Amino acid sequence: MINPMKIMQIKGMWDKFTSNHPKFPRFLAAVSANGIQEGTIIDITITEPNGEKMESNLKISAEDLELFRQLKEIGSQQ
Numbered sequence: 001m002i003n004p005m006k007i008m009q010i011k012g013m014w015d016k017f018t019s020n021h022p023k024f025p026r027f028l029a030a031v032s033a034n035g036i037q038e039g040t041i042i043d044i045t046i047t048e049p050n051g052e053k054m055e056s057n058l059k060i061s062a063e064d065l066e067l068f069r070q071l072k073e074i075g076s077q078q
Helices: 004-020 023-034 062-076
Strands: 041-047 053-059
16 A cells, blocks of 8 residues: 555655756656657666766566556556
8 A cells, every 4th residue: 555645755855856857857758758668778877976987778678668657657646
């Protein structure tokens, strides 16, 4: 069971995050509008303050798409 108080806490934290990083939600919205398909590759690069980089990628599977659908469904219930 989902704790409503925890959801409200996370929502507040998300609102602050999106206020601090307004480009990120717009990026997610653009990606979502185009739709992520099975086989899509997501590349991730983290650059630390000292300039060191860590990189990874993942190829989206049908199971991943189902997880995204379920998370979106949970989010739309709020």
